[in-house]
Amino acid sequence: MPLRKLGKDPESPSGGSPTVYLDEEKDTYLVQGWKVLDDERLGQMDIPGHESVVEIPRHMVQFFLEVQRDRGSDV
Numbered sequence: 001m002p003l004r005k006l007g008k009d010p011e012s013p014s015g016g017s018p019t020v021y022l023d024e025e026k027d028t029y030l031v032q033g034w035k036v037l038d039d040e041r042l043g044q045m046d047i048p049g050h051e052s053v054v055e056i057p058r059h060m061v062q063f064f065l066e067v068q069r070d071r072g073s074d075v
Contacts, residue, residue: 001025007063009056018056020063029064031056 003021012018018033033054036042047053 003030007060009060011057011059018054018060020056020060 001024003023006020006022008019009017018031021030021032022028023030031054033056036053036055042053045053
């Protein structure tokens with residue numbers, strides 16, 4: 001099943017990133033964002049070798065909340 005694009009950052013100067021997707025088959029989110037390369041910040045997290053971290057603006061949470069409204073949540 002194809003991914004469902006939930007939204008792109010409306011404030012992105014290039015209009016391309018960050019972007020939030022939903023994989024309805026796996027019931028997971030995929031987030032396209034900026035790679036976190038700052039060792040100080042990465043050192044504050046416990047990130048296994050098979051995982052990575054991306055950063056998105058706080059206002060992008062609206063796209064996660066939209067999915068919850070679709071499911072009838074009170075959020």
